[in-house]
Amino acid sequence: MKLSEIISVLPFYDTATLADNDVEINDIEIDSKKVKPGDLFVCIRGFRVDGHDFAAEAIYNGAGAILTERNLNLFVPTIIVPDTSRALAMITAKFFDFPSAKLPLIGVTGTNGKTTTTYLLETIFNQLQVKTGIIGTIQLKVGNETYPVPNTTPNALFLQKTIRKMKEKNVSVAIMEVSSHALDMGRVYGCDFDIAIFTNLTQDHLDYHKNMDDYLHAKSLLFAQLGNTYDNGRKKFAVINMDDPHYEKLKRSTAQYVIPYGNNHDALVKAKNIRLDITGTSFTLDAPIGNVHVNSKLIGMFNVYNMLAASAAAIAAGVPISIIKSALEIIPGVSGRFEPVQVGQPFATIVDYAHTPDSLENVLQTIKDFAKRNIYVVVGCGGDRDRTKRPLMAAIALKYADYAIFTSDNPRTEDPQVILDDMTQDLTDTHYDVVADRKQAIFQAVYLAKEDDIVLIAGKGHETYQQIGNVKYKFDDREIAKEAILSKGK
Numbered sequence: 001m002k003l004s005e006i007i008s009v010l011p012f013y014d015t016a017t018l019a020d021n022d023v024e025i026n027d028i029e030i031d032s033k034k035v036k037p038g039d040l041f042v043c044i045r046g047f048r049v050d051g052h053d054f055a056a057e058a059i060y061n062g063a064g065a066i067l068t069e070r071n072l073n074l075f076v077p078t079i080i081v082p083d084t085s086r087a088l089a090m091i092t093a094k095f096f097d098f099p100s101a102k103l104p105l106i107g108v109t110g111t112n113g114k115t116t117t118t119y120l121l122e123t124i125f126n127q128l129q130v131k132t133g134i135i136g137t138i139q140l141k142v143g144n145e146t147y148p149v150p151n152t153t154p155n156a157l158f159l160q161k162t163i164r165k166m167k168e169k170n171v172s173v174a175i176m177e178v179s180s181h182a183l184d185m186g187r188v189y190g191c192d193f194d195i196a197i198f199t200n201l202t203q204d205h206l207d208y209h210k211n212m213d214d215y216l217h218a219k220s221l222l223f224a225q226l227g228n229t230y231d232n233g234r235k236k237f238a239v240i241n242m243d244d245p246h247y248e249k250l251k252r253s254t255a256q257y258v259i260p261y262g263n264n265h266d267a268l269v270k271a272k273n274i275r276l277d278i279t280g281t282s283f284t285l286d287a288p289i290g291n292v293h294v295n296s297k298l299i300g301m302f303n304v305y306n307m308l309a310a311s312a313a314a315i316a317a318g319v320p321i322s323i324i325k326s327a328l329e330i331i332p333g334v335s336g337r338f339e340p341v342q343v344g345q346p347f348a349t350i351v352d353y354a355h356t357p358d359s360l361e362n363v364l365q366t367i368k369d370f371a372k373r374n375i376y377v378v379v380g381c382g383g384d385r386d387r388t389k390r391p392l393m394a395a396i397a398l399k400y401a402d403y404a405i406f407t408s409d410n411p412r413t414e415d416p417q418v419i420l421d422d423m424t425q426d427l428t429d430t431h432y433d434v435v436a437d438r439k440q441a442i443f444q445a446v447y448l449a450k451e452d453d454i455v456l457i458a459g460k461g462h463e464t465y466q467q468i469g470n471v472k473y474k475f476d477d478r479e480i481a482k483e484a485i486l487s488k489g490k
């Protein structure tokens with residue numbers, strides 16, 4: 001595609017050296033190291049480095065043109081825009097021929113429950129024999145093929161390429177998690193969402209967002225964007241949790257039709273006759289298209305909310321309620337979310353991805369409701385992430401558990417002991433131990449557990465690594481828990 005055609009979607013730009021030098025562009029690239037001859041290199045200001053500093057390298061590697069925020073006086077056609085991140089989203093959408101306009105796209109945002117809701121939706125659409133694609137924390141899925149992802153919500157280039165690939169592979173519905181980082185950085189600007197879902201908002205990411213208002217504002221961008229990207233004539237829906245205190249603000253952020261869900265009797269899609277059990281959950285799904293009774297294998301009230309969110313979105317997409325029921329009944333659970341580790345031991349062991357104060361509280365509350373005896377929790381907090389959640393998570397662990405073992409969860413570039421000190425600094429309760437080595441911590445919890453006790457290993461869920469410094473070491477809570485249980489049995 002000609003450079004002039006690619007940039008035709010940018011309303012204002014300065015063609016520093018374009019003049020008559022319109023060139024053919026083979027691909028778009030944001031990493032100078034990956035540039036191939038004839039690519040358009042887009043300079044992105046990052047958190048570690050500034051892509052503008054790599055423009056010369058990109059040209060050395062063959063870049064045919066560059067998109068920048070300032071004139072770099074390099075001898076290739078140069079387009080100058082005020083914000084290259086936003087421009088990247090627009091030009092990649094154009095370059096890949098607006099893939100999201102051609103494919104129904106569902107976006108899920110909120111602090112907790114995004115991944116779970118996307119997998120519920122996948123199961124619902126698959127019950128209808130509709131091929132789905134998923135972009136999110138665990139992986140990228142195109143039908144049954146899976147690929148690793150760099151982020152929960154990847155950068156605009158990866159995203160547009162991926163949606164295009166989904167379209168080419170006959171995916172009929174794309175479902176993606178939309179993180180607040182992505183919304184704030186404009187990674188999804190250029191995506192035409194048909195349905196936007198909000199799960200909930202509680203504390204997280206205050207290392208990135210200035211305060212909770214800022215965090216909420218980032219989330220609200222998904223709803224502000226709904227229906228504003230392209231006019232393709234499709235109806236748009238905002239599916240919003242009515243029981244969340246931020247409901248009104250989010251509702252006001254969109255001009256599209258709102259489907260409120262929750263326990264509130266004014267909700268359009270709600271759950272009645274809820275029964276929560278350690279083996280599953282049952283409720284009546286009450287919706288404008290009918291009522292059905294659902295017996296789900298998912299555990300905990302928070303999962304009722306996730307099921308309502310997915311059901312409301314599916315209803316908006318025209319899925320019959322009988323299909324929704326059978327999907328909710330069939331799904332065994334989501335990898336690393338309240339996942340039992342059972343190798344014949346007389347106590348329960350659960351691996352869960354709770355890594356925020358609210359999710360930890362939800363999971364522990366759920367466990368407490370069913371616990372016959374002691375609860376042991378193994379939990380840590382991520383390095384280079386929100387420090388203010390650390391003491392809150394430790395206090396929540398001790399509020400519900402009989403004994404906590406605080407440990408490491410991806411310390412990244414921080415000293416693990418500093419993170420543990422942040423967690424434990426305000427504790428007056430002494431029913432805990434600090435064991436920085438996560439494997440040892442899991443072994444200790446498993447060794448302490450007796451018949452009918454419950455061991456919760458929180459924070460890493462599906463993750464298969466422990467990041468220390470900049471190195472990711474192989475580590476899987478589920479494998480380590482199994483190893484600990486088997487070694488105890490000997």
Ligand SMILES: CC(=O)N[C@H]1[C@@H](OP(=O)(O)OP(=O)(O)OC[C@H]2O[C@@H](n3ccc(=O)[nH]c3=O)[C@H](O)[C@@H]2O)O[C@H](CO)[C@@H](O)[C@@H]1O[C@H](C)C(=O)N[C@@H](C)C(=O)N[C@H](CCC(=O)O)C(=O)O
Pocket residue numbers: 030031032033043044045046047048049050051052054137150151152153154155179180181182
């Ligand atoms: C803070 C943050 O979000 N950083 C993201 C950002 O990286 P960065 O700013 O460090 O990039 P950088 O390394 O400084 O590079 C800047 C630019 O220079 C370019 N460059 C760099 C080096 C070079 O030699 N040549 C070159 O051209 C890079 O390709 C890039 O375009 O851009 C990268 C590429 O898109 C992202 O992968 C990276 O996410 C990092 C890995 C991350 O951990 N992000 C987290 C905070 C995040 O986004 N999390 C949310 C999930 C939250 C949740 O679900 O709870 C998510 O959506 O994943």
Ligand SMILES: Nc1ncnc2c1ncn2[C@@H]1O[C@H](COP(=O)(O)OP(=O)(O)OP(=O)(O)O)[C@@H](O)[C@H]1O
Pocket residue numbers: 110111112113114115116117137152177199200302303305306336337338352353354355358359360362363461
């Ligand atoms: N609706 C919910 N409300 C509160 N907590 C939840 C909810 N759903 C799941 N959880 C808890 O949060 C954890 C993470 O769930 P999930 O992976 O679905 O969320 P997420 O929003 O995708 O998280 P992330 O931001 O890390 O991608 C679960 O393991 C569970 O402990």
Ligand SMILES: N[C@H](CCC[C@H](N)C(=O)O)C(=O)O
Pocket residue numbers: 152355381382383385409410459460463
């Ligand atoms: N999407 C979240 C995941 C956190 C998972 C937890 N294990 C950690 O490393 O803190 C983040 O990037 O903040």
Ligand SMILES: [Mg+2]
Pocket residue numbers: 114115136137138152177
């Ligand atoms: Mg997720």
